[in-house]
Amino acid sequence: MHTLARTPPSSPFDPATVTAVPGRDDDGRHLRLRIETRRVAEVVDLTASLESFLLLSGVRYGVLAIHTLHTTTAIVVNEQEPLLHGDLFRQLDRLAPPTLAYDHDDPTRRVVNRTEAERTNGHAHCQAMLLGSSASVPVVGGRLMLGRWQRVLFVELDGPQERQVCAALISSGRG
Amino acid sequence: MHTLARTPPSSPFDPATVTAVPGRDDDGRHLRLRIETRRVAEVVDLTASLESFLLLSGVRYGVLAIHTLHTTTAIVVNEQEPLLHGDLFRQLDRLAPPTLAYDHDDPTRRVVNRTEAERTNGHAHCQAMLLGSSASVPVVGGRLMLGRWQRVLFVELDGPQERQVCAALISSGRG
Amino acid sequence: MHTLARTPPSSPFDPATVTAVPGRDDDGRHLRLRIETRRVAEVVDLTASLESFLLLSGVRYGVLAIHTLHTTTAIVVNEQEPLLHGDLFRQLDRLAPPTLAYDHDDPTRRVVNRTEAERTNGHAHCQAMLLGSSASVPVVGGRLMLGRWQRVLFVELDGPQERQVCAALISSGRG
Numbered sequence A, B, C: 001m002h003t004l005a006r007t008p009p010s011s012p013f014d015p016a017t018v019t020a021v022p023g024r025d026d027d028g029r030h031l032r033l034r035i036e037t038r039r040v041a042e043v044v045d046l047t048a049s050l051e052s053f054l055l056l057s058g059v060r061y062g063v064l065a066i067h068t069l070h071t072t073t074a075i076v077v078n079e080q081e082p083l084l085h086g087d088l089f090r091q092l093d094r095l096a097p098p099t100l101a102y103d104h105d106d107p108t109r110r111v112v113n114r115t116e117a118e119r120t121n122g123h124a125h126c127q128a129m130l131l132g133s134s135a136s137v138p139v140v141g142g143r144l145m146l147g148r149w150q151r152v153l154f155v156e157l158d159g160p161q162e163r164q165v166c167a168a169l170i171s172s173g174r175g
Helices: A047-057 A082-095 A122-131 B047-057 B082-095 B122-131 C047-057 C082-095 C122-131
Strands: A017-020 A030-036 A042-045 A061-068 A073-078 A134-140 A151-156 A162-171 B017-020 B030-036 B042-045 B061-068 B073-078 B134-140 B151-156 B162-171 C017-020 C030-036 C042-045 C061-068 C073-078 C134-140 C151-156 C162-171
Touching: A017 A047, A030 A047, A042 A082, A047 A061, A047 A151, A047 A162, A061 A073, A061 B134, A061 C162, A073 A122, A073 A134, A073 C122, A082 A122, A082 B082, A082 C082, A082 C122, A122 B073, A122 B082, A122 B122, A122 C122, A134 B134, A134 C061, A134 C134, A134 C162, A151 A162, A162 B061, A162 B134, B017 B047, B030 B047, B042 B082, B047 B061, B047 B151, B047 B162, B061 B073, B061 C134, B073 B122, B073 B134, B082 B122, B082 C082, B122 C073, B122 C082, B122 C122, B134 C134, B151 B162, B162 C061, B162 C134, C017 C047, C030 C047, C042 C082, C047 C061, C047 C151, C047 C162, C061 C073, C073 C122, C073 C134, C082 C122, C151 C162
Parallel strands: none
Antiparallel strands: A017 A030, A030 A162, A042 A151, A061 A134, A061 A162, A073 A151, B017 B030, B030 B162, B042 B151, B061 B134, B061 B162, B073 B151, C017 C030, C030 C162, C042 C151, C061 C134, C061 C162, C073 C151
């Protein structure tokens, strides 16, 4: 299960690893993915992992719900094009700037959900809420119904961290 | 069914009330919640109400779709931390400022969907569209599959008002 | 199938056409809609088409997942009010301005997913990710569970183009 990289996290040639976590959520219709991100902000393409799971399931028609388990990450369906991802992060940093002071990050005021290793990540929470935590993609003929440029993307906004995504497959009971 | 508060709406100690509405949508797989918000902008944690419904349903594997019935509210999955909610509202007020003039609020131009008591809420519609009206959360072992800090949150953007949320539970037919 | 308009695309009286595409995704629980948009930015109300499909399906309880097949369009649930749509587009153009230079649109740097007729649309991708690519709406008593002002809206952000939307209906297996 250990897939830690040997190259430094900042390397552009060292993308996040995606691993299916076996034995969890095990009705054969739920998938748990573990994602080790490498950068502060990073987009990880989950499409191939999700398609493999679909193939194994044997389900031909239905919906796949993809849901991140974290409050500073997001799921979006868009293009897997690295320059675009840089554009997206630049826009998000204009919308909820990391340089602003967020009350969420103020140790003199914060009383709820405090931990020892509290991260300064108010901006990442706000950015994550703008993008959304889940997507629902139709399944048709055993495949994700995606347009030509669409991929299912995990968006890290407060990395690098070890992350998890859960996908739930619902069959329409037909075909 | 009446749960009106006796303290003024501005009180920080008087959170919104959440009530399940019985006898609606009654196939045992749909839940209707009534939410009385107390402030202009407010976050209401729906997680406990949704978990109670799940328990009663007996469904162990599937997906729960949570959907607000209003155009100036949103559903997000994020942290239940009051300072963060203040941060979010401040960012949303930068993105779609309540102080701007919206054509939607211009009685000299508006011809569609006009009512007697039209609210000035163009900004709240825009903010709601940025956050999104629904979330889909996997159900695993009879519980919402939520990460450590995740809660299902209703976001009021044009309150106080009486609001409703509908949740639909789909079983994967397994387990 | 040809429904091309005879009036110029800029006419305010010439809305986008929505056509169900027969013989696709044909388990009776999936709908494919073809949408011909007429303007650069445009909102198209899909509610009537989705309701017709629901009626034909005979499904009374469940969830309808509506998913766009494009990376520069979005699905939102909000009000069908033209002035509000103008407000939304103005706010989106502040959040991810079409006038900015996006790396995604830089032919000297772009190496991934390049096509002959590459559009300058970095801003439209970013706007689409802020709005979201899908919505999940509960189905109750054979109808979409929508609030008084809610409609299911397709949002064009890089038109005019021919577009497609896929909807997947999942029955709760009850009622």
